[in-house]
Amino acid sequence: MSIGHLFVELVLMPLVAFVVGLFMVLMMRKIGARIQRRVGPPLLQPLYDIVKLYGKRTQVSHGLIHDIGIVMAVGGYVAAETLLPVPGMNGIAEKGGLIVLTYMLMIPSLGLALGVGQCANPNGSIGIARALTAMLAYDIPLVIVIFGVAYHFGTTNLVDIVSIQQQGGVGAWGAAEMPLLAIAGLFALHASLGKQPFEIYVAPAEIATGPMVEMSGKFLGGLFVMQCFQLYTAGALYATMFLGGGENWLSFLVKIFAVVAIPMSIAYVFPRYKTEDLIAMVWKWPVLIGLAGLVLVMY
Amino acid sequence: MTGFDQLLAVSAVTFILMLASGGWRLSGWIAAALYGVQLGLLVGLAGVGVEPATLQFSVLGHGLSWKFDSLSWFFAVITVGAAFLAALYAAGEWSEAYRKQGGSLRQLHAALAFNVWSMLVLLSSGDLLSLFIGWELVSWASYWLMTLSGGLAARAALRYITYAMGGAMALLAGIVLVHSAVGSLEFAAVVSAVPGMGNGLLWALVLLFGAGFGVKMGLLPFHLWQAAAYAETPGPGAAFLGAISSRMGLYGIAVVLVQLLGLARGLELDLVPGYVSATDLLAWVAALTIILPTYTALRQNDARMLLAWHGIGQGGYMLLGLVVGDALGSAGGLLHVFNYATNQAVLFMAVFAVIHRTGTSDLNKLGGLVVRMPLSFVAMLVGIIGLAGLPPMNGFVSKWLVYRSLMIEEMPLLFLATIIGTLGTILSVYKLIHNTFLGQLRLEHEHVAEAPWSMTIPMLVLCVVIFVTGTVPGLVLEWVAQAQAAMGLPVIDYTPGGVASDSGGLDMIWVVGVLFAGFGVGALLFYSGGRTRRVHQLDNYAGGHFLTADTRYHYSDNFYAGLMRRIGPWYRYSFRWLEEALVSVVETLAMGMHGLYRQRQPALALLGLAFFTIGWAVWS
Numbered sequence: 001m002s003i004g005h006l007f008v009e010l011v012l013m014p015l016v017a018f019v020v021g022l023f024m025v026l027m028m029r030k031i032g033a034r035i036q037r038r039v040g041p042p043l044l045q046p047l048y049d050i051v052k053l054y055g056k057r058t059q060v061s062h063g064l065i066h067d068i069g070i071v072m073a074v075g076g077y078v079a080a081e082t083l084l085p086v087p088g089m090n091g092i093a094e095k096g097g098l099i100v101l102t103y104m105l106m107i108p109s110l111g112l113a114l115g116v117g118q119c120a121n122p123n124g125s126i127g128i129a130r131a132l133t134a135m136l137a138y139d140i141p142l143v144i145v146i147f148g149v150a151y152h153f154g155t156t157n158l159v160d161i162v163s164i165q166q167q168g169g170v171g172a173w174g175a176a177e178m179p180l181l182a183i184a185g186l187f188a189l190h191a192s193l194g195k196q197p198f199e200i201y202v203a204p205a206e207i208a209t210g211p212m213v214e215m216s217g218k219f220l221g222g223l224f225v226m227q228c229f230q231l232y233t234a235g236a237l238y239a240t241m242f243l244g245g246g247e248n249w250l251s252f253l254v255k256i257f258a259v260v261a262i263p264m265s266i267a268y269v270f271p272r273y274k275t276e277d278l279i280a281m282v283w284k285w286p287v288l289i290g291l292a293g294l295v296l297v298m299y
Numbered sequence: 300m301t302g303f304d305q306l307l308a309v310s311a312v313t314f315i316l317m318l319a320s321g322g323w324r325l326s327g328w329i330a331a332a333l334y335g336v337q338l339g340l341l342v343g344l345a346g347v348g349v350e351p352a353t354l355q356f357s358v359l360g361h362g363l364s365w366k367f368d369s370l371s372w373f374f375a376v377i378t379v380g381a382a383f384l385a386a387l388y389a390a391g392e393w394s395e396a397y398r399k400q401g402g403s404l405r406q407l408h409a410a411l412a413f414n415v416w417s418m419l420v421l422l423s424s425g426d427l428l429s430l431f432i433g434w435e436l437v438s439w440a441s442y443w444l445m446t447l448s449g450g451l452a453a454r455a456a457l458r459y460i461t462y463a464m465g466g467a468m469a470l471l472a473g474i475v476l477v478h479s480a481v482g483s484l485e486f487a488a489v490v491s492a493v494p495g496m497g498n499g500l501l502w503a504l505v506l507l508f509g510a511g512f513g514v515k516m517g518l519l520p521f522h523l524w525q526a527a528a529y530a531e532t533p534g535p536g537a538a539f540l541g542a543i544s545s546r547m548g549l550y551g552i553a554v555v556l557v558q559l560l561g562l563a564r565g566l567e568l569d570l571v572p573g574y575v576s577a578t579d580l581l582a583w584v585a586a587l588t589i590i591l592p593t594y595t596a597l598r599q600n601d602a603r604m605l606l607a608w609h610g611i612g613q614g615g616y617m618l619l620g621l622v623v624g625d626a627l628g629s630a631g632g633l634l635h636v637f638n639y640a641t642n643q644a645v646l647f648m649a650v651f652a653v654i655h656r657t658g659t660s661d662l663n664k665l666g667g668l669v670v671r672m673p674l675s676f677v678a679m680l681v682g683i684i685g686l687a688g689l690p691p692m693n694g695f696v697s698k699w700l701v702y703r704s705l706m707i708e709e710m711p712l713l714f715l716a717t718i719i720g721t722l723g724t725i726l727s728v729y730k731l732i733h734n735t736f737l738g739q740l741r742l743e744h745e746h747v748a749e750a751p752w753s754m755t756i757p758m759l760v761l762c763v764v765i766f767v768t769g770t771v772p773g774l775v776l777e778w779v780a781q782a783q784a785a786m787g788l789p790v791i792d793y794t795p796g797g798v799a800s801d802s803g804g805l806d807m808i809w810v811v812g813v814l815f816a817g818f819g820v821g822a823l824l825f826y827s828g829g830r831t832r833r834v835h836q837l838d839n840y841a842g843g844h845f846l847t848a849d850t851r852y853h854y855s856d857n858f859y860a861g862l863m864r865r866i867g868p869w870y871r872y873s874f875r876w877l878e879e880a881l882v883s884v885v886e887t888l889a890m891g892m893h894g895l896y897r898q899r900q901p902a903l904a905l906l907g908l909a910f911f912t913i914g915w916a917v918w919s
């Protein structure tokens with residue numbers, strides 16, 4: 001592949017991820033609205049929101065680290081998207097793989113954590129402490145799932161994982177071969193999105209929206225962009241591991257929207273857990289299901 | 300005189316010079332220069348294969364010899380590099396402050412130089428007897444450095460030397476066993492005799508040597524001495540000890556258990572036939588060494604203690620990689636020695652820079668220092684990203700190698716254990732940087748200045764090393780591959796950016812390049828938005844209240860409250876219980892022996908002892 005071609009891919013992959021992510025945010029709001037018997041926002045509302053936030057006159061900064069935190073939060077996701085293969089584009093997926101991607105996805109969280117820390121607001125710091133605790137909770141079932149997937153396909157190379165599933169047809173999909181791991185993975189994915197009942201670190205009624213408490217204007221806009229990427233990444237990673245990736249863009253989009261719709265539909269009918277209950281919950285069910293799935297895969 | 304002789308000689312000269320005139324104002328710079336010379340000599344020795352020392356002699360028919368191979372070189376370069384930067388850190392303003400507090404610079408410099416020299420002696424041992432001599436030298440050298448501060452430090456050091464003597468006894472017993480079975484203490488003779496050894500004897504050797512070296516490494520359950528002993532050592536000493544001292548235990552395990560006894564033989568030793576072998580046992584000890592100390596670190600409220608506990612935990616990754624034993628795993632374990640040393644050194648230096656300026660490392664009495672000490676903040680940030688093992692720093696690469704080898708070797712639970720350790724590290728180091736540098740700047744720290752250049756330059760040098768070896772890990776993997784070859788392990792197939800593999804490789808050059816391109820896009824997006832207005836830290840949301848300078852508005856204590864409500868009870872008693880159990884086992888054994896030779900059979904025991912002593916002397 002020529003350098004020029006690769007460069008185009010590296011530019012296109014995050015861009016596509018962002019646009020798809022915008023529509024996922026729209027979908028999330030529509031699902032919430034329908035469950036609450038409202039109409040929901042119009043098609044371009046997420047885009048309007050971002051433009052509005054970036055253009056606000058009041059942009060309160062608590063210092064350079066506050067700014068850099070937002071840059072890292074968005075930039076980390078922009079970089080991570082190039083490691084996630086999509087139909088027709090592999091980017092640098094073959095130079096990283098499943099483990100690198102998992103750890104790259106921690107960079108935006110680290111950036112956000114640094115930025116919030118600089119704000120010197122205890123609500124924000126408590127929010128980050130809870131977010132990191134949640135990460136410790138859901139990453140344990142997630143790595144069990146990742147190990148099982150890597151073991152089953154015999155590789156951590158995402159491009160190969162996709163091509164193995166596509167050659168074997170639907171019967172060779174991760175979800176068909178490893179149903180228990182697929183369930184545990186969906187569980188962990190839901191927790192990783194931080195939506196109810198796992199919404200411990202935003203908790204508006206308790207810690208004043210946690211990490212977002214001192215975020216105004218384009219700082220909040222940056223977090224909005226980050227959320228678009230986060231939803232897209234969760235859906236695409238799950239589709240890559242369990243649903244055969246994308247044969248073409250149509251099937252790929254159907255899959256990733258379906259994956260993200262599941263936790264969203266659950267989220268809007270649940271209240272929030274306490275932090276310690278979240279840990280107990282996530283360490284019990286998805287871990288048990290995941291371990292059982294791992295045993296099935298390995299023996 | 301071989302190149303290795305010159306190295307040892309310069310190292311000894313450094314020690315003598317520091318002993319004679321270490322208290323002189325310029326001696327810190329002289330020490331740094333001499334370590335620089337040693338580093339230069341080491342560079343000259345790179346890749347020469349085996350370099351024997353001229354000095355060899357024999358005692359009671361045993362030849363004592365020293366030689367320098369690629370494995371020794373790898374550890375030596377980290378040792379001397381750490382000493383060089385520690386001496387540089389200590390040379391300028393820090394030494395004035397240390398002298399004013401009543402510390403003896405002569406003792407500090409001499410102890411540091413003696414540590415380096417004794418480690419070089421240990422790293423170049425050519426047979427089991429010289430290994431033991433080197434081991435004892437290193438133990439007492441560390442003890443010297445640890446006691447310098449007196450008070451709490453002396454107590455911690457006493458605890459260390461008690462553990463170390465116990466470990467040395469175990470080693471001595473192992474060496475005697477080897478001698479009685481093989482009749483020689485030469486490495487080559489031992490290697491050729493191992494296939495003929497019985498399982499019982501081998502088990503005894505694995506346990507004795509494992510425990511002996513494990514004490515120094517802080518392997519579970521011998522880890523309880525380490526955190527306090529390292530944390531209480533004066534700044535540069537703590538950075539040096541934290542970076543490399545415990546790794547001498549890993550070197551011992553690499554030489555005796557991996558190189559001499561062999562991993563393949565360890566796999567045949569069954570604890571539970573067919574399921575758990577001696578190698579598995581070591582791997583699980585390593586995994587527990589990762590998890591328990593890391594989560595102990597999470598609960599520390601003193602920055603130095605937090606780092607020291609992490610030092611114990613990170614040792615587990617190295618041992619785990621080494622005993623997994625395939626090309627990727629052992630490369631990951633060895634690479635982590637280097638990577639961890641750079642991370643830990645820079646973190647200790649940053650913490651001691653904060654202590655130098657504010658006088659405390661209590662994580663509940665700091666905060667907001669990033670605006671006053673930005674360079675120290677950068678140093679700590681680079682250090683924590685490396686220690687937590689996230690890209691783009693070097694700690695990620697070595698941990699990635701360990702993860703990958705555990706995947707390839709199909710060890711899901713050990714893999715999970717390493718990830719649990721990494722997650723705990725991320726939580727803990729965020730607390731460290733948040734409580735020290737982020738959040739509210741306290742009133743009393745309003746006029747704190749950045750650390751002096753003599754302290755920031757070593758930190759920034761380490762930051763560059765951490766970043767460059769994270770982006771181009773091939774630089775260090777070259778040394779690691781040579782060390783693997785010297786140990787007789789499978790050699791890693793490395794590229795400049797990492798590892799090439801059909802089943803999922805790693806190319807950090809691309810990953811880091813794309814990451815920074817991503818940051819560029821993020822910055823473009825951010826700075827194209829509206830103009831920001833910088834506000835004072837007290838211009839902050841407080842639920843309608845007005846904040847004043849005397850309001851404590853920094854969340855630091857009980858940082859992971861929700862997590863601790865869940866896992867807090869698991870901590871209770873577990874560590875106390877562990878040490879008490881260890882002590883009572885030793886006590887029971889001692890009482891048994893005591894009873895045997897004092898009360899029951901005084902004459903017989905005395906006769907037996909005399910017989911064995913004379914017999915051993917005559918026979919050897």
